[in-house]
Amino acid sequence: MGCQHSTADDEHYKFEDVERPDFSLQALLQNENLVRAAKALADCDVLLFACGAGWSKDSGLATFEEVRDNGLDYFALCQSTLLHEDPEKFYGFHGKQLESYRKTTPHVGFNILKSWKQDMIDRMKTTFQFQKLQADKNLTNFPFFILTSNVDAHFWTSGLFGRMELAEIHGNMEYWQCSSGVTAPTRGMCGASRKCEQRPWRFPESQDMKPYPRCSCGAYARPNILMFKDRIYDDTGENAKFVKWWDTVESYKNIKSDLKIVILEVGTGLIVPSIRIKTSQFAKDNNATLIRVNPKRSDLEDAAFQGAEGKFVTILDTSVNAMRKLDYLMRSGV
Numbered sequence: 217m218g219c220q221h222s223t224a225d226d227e228h229y230k231f232e233d234v235e236r237p238d239f240s241l242q243a244l245l246q247n248e249n250l251v252r253a254a255k256a257l258a259d260c261d262v263l264l265f266a267c268g269a270g271w272s273k274d275s276g277l278a279t280f281e282e283v284r285d286n287g288l289d290y291f292a293l294c295q296s297t298l299l300h301e302d303p304e305k306f307y308g309f310h311g312k313q314l315e316s317y318r319k320t321t322p323h324v325g326f327n328i329l330k331s332w333k334q335d336m337i338d339r340m341k342t343t344f345q346f347q348k349l350q351a352d353k354n355l356t357n358f359p360f361f362i363l364t365s366n367v368d369a370h371f372w373t374s375g376l377f378g379r380m381e382l383a384e385i386h387g388n389m390e391y392w393q394c395s396s397g398v399t400a401p402t403r404g405m406c407g408a409s410r411k412c413e414q415r416p417w418r419f420p421e422s423q424d425m426k427p428y429p430r431c432s433c434g435a436y437a438r439p440n441i442l443m444f445k446d447r448i449y450d451d452t453g454e455n456a457k458f459v460k461w462w463d464t465v466e467s468y469k470n471i472k473s474d475l476k477i478v479i480l481e482v483g484t485g486l487i488v489p490s491i492r493i494k495t496s497q498f499a500k501d502n503n504a505t506l507i508r509v510n511p512k513r514s515d516l517e518d519a520a521f522q523g524a525e526g527k528f529v530t531i532l533d534t535s536v537n538a539m540r541k542l543d544y545l546m547r548s549g550v
């Protein structure tokens with residue numbers, strides 16, 4: 217397959233800077249699952265890319281387990297009620313998280329994914345059919361979509377992808393919302409007499425956490441991310457975007473019955489399985505091939521695919537290594 221690894225108009229595109237992988241092609245070709253996955257990716261008509269904490273970990277960001285190992289109780293820190301119980305602790309934790317996300321450079325897997333998307337664009341002749349079916353201007357009209365539970369916003373802050381082709385199902389740390397619980401009265405959260413109608417807003421690049429950020433109504437501001445026991449998270453429609461794109465894939469399938477649909481799911485664990493639930497369902501509903509990448513063998517397994525192994529490929533590896541190996545195989549014409 218011919219890959220195009222640079223686009224002149226994309227200044228964020230840094231794939232060329234990366235050293236060539238030190239993998240041996242011969243060794244990669246021995247790995248049956250890797251080869252199956254590379255072939256499926258090189259030939260797909262629809263690609264859903266889904267990722268969890270393991271994907272961001274490869275950029276150097278801490279996972280739940282690592283936060284816990286540092287003596288911090290992630291579950292306690294990510295309770296929405298902590299804001300009112302202990303604002304100092306709340307802003308201390310979330311402020312550090314935001315700072316760390318902004319300082320961290322996304323790994324090369326992002327660039328590789330972007331190059332695969334470009335390859336799809338180059339080889340596809342029938343995307344106009346998909347475009348006709350998807351008329352919402354706020355949603356991509358291309359059969360490529362990203363689903364993530366990560367809140368670092370790296371897909372779009374890197375400039376590599378647009379929010380229209382991405383569902384951040386747990387929100388992101390760049391956007392902040394009112395903590396009064398009446399952020400979105402039109403969506404049924406209100407009922408109180410308070411007057412806040414703020415939608416989530418972008419947290420300023422340079423703002424310090426002190427004095428603590430507030431909404432214009434006077435209440436504390438908080439990240440627009442889904443926390444534990446969170447009853448006031450303002451879901452701005454990320455899940456709905458994915459559902460709408462999924463509906464378009466279904467309609468596309470009705471026109472093009474031999475559609476090859478692939479899901480590449482990387483770095484999703486069993487602690488917060490939100491993404492896995494969606495990818496399994498999407499795979500089943502669309503007779504799609506699910507490629508699951510995880511460095512933990514126990515996280516690869518899926519009882520839902522018993523008897524459907526032909527549609528399920530597992531790769532025991534970290535996200536970024538798997539992306540580099542798959543890309544290497546695809547570029548070698550596998």
Ligand SMILES: [Zn+2]
Pocket residue numbers: 394395396412413414431432433434435
């Ligand atoms: Zn407010």
